[in-house]
Amino acid sequence: MTGVAIxxxxxxxxxxxxxxxxxxxxxxxPVTDPGPVPDPYANMDVPVVQGVPDAHLPAESQALARxxxxxxxxxxxxLADAGLPPGGAATARSRIGLALGTCxxxxxxxxxxxxxxxxxxxxxxSALGVASEIADRLGPVSVATTISNACAAGGxxxxxxxxxxxxxxxxxxxxxxxxxxSRVMLACFNRMGAVDPVRCRPFDLHxxxxxxxxxxxxxxxxxxxxxxxRGATVHAVLEGSGWTCDAYHLTAPEPEGTQIIRAMRAxxxxxxxxxxxxxxVLPHGTGTQLNDVVESRALNEVLGADVxxxxxxxxxxxxxxAAASVAAVAAALILRHRTVPPNVPIAQQDPECRVWLxxxxxxxxxxxxxMVNGYAFGGNNVSLVLAGAGG
Numbered sequence: 001m002t003g004v005a006i007x008x009x010x011x012x013x014x015x016x017x018x019x020x021x022x023x024x025x026x027x028x029x030p031v032t033d034p035g036p037v038p039d040p041y042a043n044m045d046v047p048v049v050q051g052v053p054d055a056h057l058p059a060e061s062q063a064l065a066r067x068x069x070x071x072x073x074x075x076x077x078x079l080a081d082a083g084l085p086p087g088g089a090a091t092a093r094s095r096i097g098l099a100l101g102t103c104x105x106x107x108x109x110x111x112x113x114x115x116x117x118x119x120x121x122x123x124x125x126s127a128l129g130v131a132s133e134i135a136d137r138l139g140p141v142s143v144a145t146t147i148s149n150a151c152a153a154g155g156x157x158x159x160x161x162x163x164x165x166x167x168x169x170x171x172x173x174x175x176x177x178x179x180x181x182s183r184v185m186l187a188c189f190n191r192m193g194a195v196d197p198v199r200c201r202p203f204d205l206h207x208x209x210x211x212x213x214x215x216x217x218x219x220x221x222x223x224x225x226x227x228x229x230r231g232a233t234v235h236a237v238l239e240g241s242g243w244t245c246d247a248y249h250l251t252a253p254e255p256e257g258t259q260i261i262r263a264m265r266a267x268x269x270x271x272x273x274x275x276x277x278x279x280x281v282l283p284h285g286t287g288t289q290l291n292d293v294v295e296s297r298a299l300n301e302v303l304g305a306d307v308x309x310x311x312x313x314x315x316x317x318x319x320x321x322a323a324a325s326v327a328a329v330a331a332a333l334i335l336r337h338r339t340v341p342p343n344v345p346i347a348q349q350d351p352e353c354r355v356w357l358x359x360x361x362x363x364x365x366x367x368x369x370x371m372v373n374g375y376a377f378g379g380n381n382v383s384l385v386l387a388g389a390g391g
Contacts, residue, residue, distance in 0.1 A: 003239040003271075003387065004162045007232040008082025008174075008220030010074035011329045013316045014050040014213050017057070017073055019081075022326075023333050025315060026341040027362070033199050034211050034317060037181055041115050044190040046197045049181050050213035050317035065106035066180035068133040070216035070322075075134055075176060078218035083232055084172065095142040097170030099161040100131045101153030102146065102321040104182040111183045130178060142170045148321070151286075153177060154217060155324030155374035155382035159241035161221045171226050177325025178216035185320070186212060192251070194288055200318055202285035202311045203292050203353040204346040210286040213317025217325030219332075234389040236332040239369070242266025246379035253291055253375060257298035260373075260381050264302045267371065267383040275303040278385070279367030280340050282327040283355075284375040285311050286318050295373065296353040303371075308363050309355050310334065314344035324374030328384060331370040335388045338365045 011018065014032065015025035034048040052070060054062075061069040079085070084096075106129050131146045143164060147156045154177020161175035189195050193209065200211040227234055242263040248254035268275060281303065283295055299307070312327050313319075319326055334340060340363040349357065368388040375381050 003237040004165050004221045005224045005227040005234040006219050006221055006236045006238060006332055007227050007234055008078040008084065009235055009329050009332055010077030010081060010218040011216065011326055012052055012056060012070055012073045013215040013326065014052055015316065018077055019329065019333060022330065026330065029315070029342045029344050031344055032315070037186070039183055042183055042186070044187050046190055046195040047186065048211065049186065050211065051181060052214045064133060065109035065129070067102060067104070067106045067108065067178050068130050070180055070214060071130055071134055071176055071178035072137060074178070074216035074218035075137060075174060078174065078220050082220040084220065095171045096138055097143040097164050097173040098131060098134055098138065098141055098145070099157040099164065099173055099175045100134065100146045101157030101177040101325060102130055102148060103150055103153060103179050104185050104320065105130050107182045107184060108180055134176060138174065149380045150376035150378060151318070151320050151323055152374040152376035152380045152382045153321035155372065155384055156243065158219060158238065158325060158328055158384060159243060159382060162238050162241065165221055165223055172220060172222040174218060174220055175325065176216065176218045177322040179320035179322045180214045196287055200287045200313045201346055202287045202314055203296070203350055203355060203357060205348040205350040207287045207289065207292070209288055210318040213319045215316060215319035215322040215326050217322055217329045219325065219328055236335050236389055237387045238384065239387045240267040240270025240385040242270065242383045244381045246381070248379050251377050253294045254379060255294060257294045259379065260295065260298045260375065261302055263381040263383040264298065264371065264373070267385045271369070271385050273369070277367050277369050278303055278307055278371050279365045280334060280370045281307055281309050282312055282331055282370065282372045283309055284373045285313055287313065291375065292350065293352045296355050299355055305354050306356060308340045308358050310340055311343050311357060324372055324382065327372045328386065331372050331386045334365060334370060335368065335386060340365055
C-alpha cells in the first residue's frame with residue numbers, strides 16, 4: 001500500500017481550539033474532570049461530559065448545530081494549515097473530497113426540537129447534515145461520504161480518505177471526525193452502566209466505564225506528488241490501515257481480540273514493516289473493563305509490552321466518532337516533536353493490562369512510526385500507522 005501525505009491538521013477539544021492547545025494540554029497532562037451537561041432533560045445517573053466551551057468556537061458558527069460547529073472549527077484550521085483557502089479555489093487544490101466520521105451527527109439538534117415540542121424549520125439535519133455543512137465550506141467537491149460505524153468512524157474516515165486519493169477519485173481529501181454531546185448517546189451508556197462517574201480512566205484498576213467528551217479532528221491528505229507540486233508541507237504520512245469486524249456482540253468486544261489483532265497486523269503489513277518499528281501507540285482505551293483488557297492482550301501479542309502508550313481519552317474523554325481522528329492529529333504532533341507526552345496520572349494500573357503508560361515525564365520517541373487504534377460497537381476495528389514526514 002502506498003502511503004499518503006498528511007498536509008493539514010485541525011482540532012478542537014475540551015482544552016481549546018487548535019493543535020497548539022492540544023499539544024500544550026498533552027504535555028501538561030492535567031487531570032480534568034467532566035462537568036454537568038447544560039441540558040435540563042438529561043435525566044440520567046451520570047449526566048456529565050468534557051464539553052468544548054463556546055468561547056473556543058467561532059461566533060459566526062452559532063447558528064449551526066453543535067457537531068457541525070465543532071467540525072467546521074477543525075476544518076478551517078486544517079485547510080489553513082494545508083494552504084488551501086476555503087470556498088472554491090480550484091486552481092489551488094484541484095479536485096477535493098470529503099470523508100466524515102461521526103457517531104451521532106447533529107442528533108443534538110433533533111433532541112432539542114423534540115424537547116421543545118416540534119421541528120421549527122424545514123431543513124432536515126442528520127449525520128449527513130454535518131457533511132453538507134463542510135461541503136458548503138469547501139465549495140465544489142468531487143466526492144463526499146459519511147461513515148457512521150460508531151466510535152471507530154473517524155479512523156475509518158481517514159482510511160477511506162487515503163483510498164480516495166490512491167484511487168484517483170480526488171486529488172486532496174479532507175478526513176474529519178466530529179461528535180458533540182447527545183442526550184440519546186449519553187443516556188444509552190448510562191442505561192448500560194458504562195459511564196465512569198469520576199472521569200475516563202483507561203487501564204486504571206478502579207475504572208468504572210468511559211466518560212464522554214466533545215471534539216473534532218480534521219486531516220488533509222493527498223499524494224506525495226500532489227503535495228510537492230503545490231509546495232505543501234508534509235506533517236506525516238499515513239502508511240497503512242487495517243479494517244476488520246468481528247461481529248461478536250452488539251456492544252462487547254470479542255474476548256480473544258482476534259480481529260483486533262488482525263487489524264493491527266493488516267496495518268503493519270501495509271507498511272512493509274513489523275512491530276519493532278512502532279515507537280508509540282495511541283490505543284482505543286475507553287476505560288471500560290473488557291475493552292482495556294482485550295486491547296492490552298492484543299497489543300502484547302502484536303507489539304510486545306515495551307512500546308509506550310499515550311492514552312488520549314484520559315485527557316479529553318471518549319469523543320465518539322471523533323476519537324480516532326483526534327488521535328491521528330495527536331500522533332502527527334508526537335511525530336513532529338519526537339516526544340511521547342506524559343499520560344494523565346492514574347491511581348493504580350490494572351495488573352491485567354500489561355502495557356507501558358509513561359507518567360510524570362516525557363519519553364523520547366524511539367521510532368518514526370505510530371499506531372492509532374479505534375474500535376466500536378458491532379465489532380468494528382481500525383488500526384492506522386502514521387510515519388514521520390522523512391519516512
